[in-house]
Amino acid sequence: MDGGGMEERHLKKGYVHVYTGNGKGKTTAALGLAFRAVGHGFKVHIIQFIKAIKKKEYYGELVAAEAHHNLTIAQFGVGFLGTHSADVDKAVANQALRYAKEVIASRKYDLIILDEINIAIHYRLIDMDEVIEMIKNKPEELELVLTGRYAPPEIMDLADYVTEMKLIKHPYLNNVKSRAGIEY
Template sequence: MSGLIHIYCGDGKGKTTAAVGLSVRAAGNGWNILFVQFMKIQKSGEINLLKSLPGVTVLRTRRGGGFSICMDEKRKRETIEGHNELLKEVIGIVQKGETDLLVLDEIMSAYNTGLIDKKMFEDFVVHKPDYLELVMTGRNPPQNLLDIADYVSEIKKIKHPYDRGIQGRKGIEQ
């Protein structure tokens, strides 16, 4: 089987949720999934569920992370170092040949804000193993990634409670 490249993008709620749903489907079919979150440091319910599924490994940002617009220079350096370490770890795991589906959640945010080594990331995507199904999420994917993707799904916000000041709610956004 030849693995394809998916991008879930847009300004709407649901990019990570779509990636989680695909991960659950793949796990239900006996696949090995590596679900990796960049930028995100807050707790979220879907991560607890994914960790409990057989065949699913979850890795998250360990240093830095958070919203890039809130980062001072020290936090940016920590985030870059943490993201690059995480990406190197992911590449090492994938090279062992035991991952069927790789999800890089919020990788577009890390990429677009310069909080990851772009060349290392691009080289990995372009030279990913043929069998590997790759999912990338986040807003504003660059054209070079859109060009090589097989699936591009845009999630568009029409209306969101946050616009009225309603914060994320446990079980819905968290």
């Protein structure tokens, strides 16, 4: 195969990636991987923990996903953490985790991205041991990506790829607001 076609393909062996750190680019890197995988005919599902639809056009990846039949994005969140009850955040994060387990068990996807799951673990919205079990029991052929700051060492130890995004310089340090198409 030349890799440029849109025929359906599947991985024989999937790996676990972790994108973490305090710099910009964790979700962006995962979206780049998703875009590349779709271009090779893989089926991709992105599950966004914490993030909530403010309006459909807010996150550019939601609009872009509609143009790609092999790319699905599901958001679970009610907005920024701390702006409402911690019980609400915990309930929604656990709903996302249950959904992620179902999607993984379905074996319908070649690449699954658990966007911001590390944040959900860090703030104890979901149980890290459940995530570890999910990683250990993933189908052999599934490529799995976990993003978000504060990736626990236990999760990084299980990963095959670990990338840390380091903040060196960013316009928001000079009070520049997030920009559509760049930060979201």
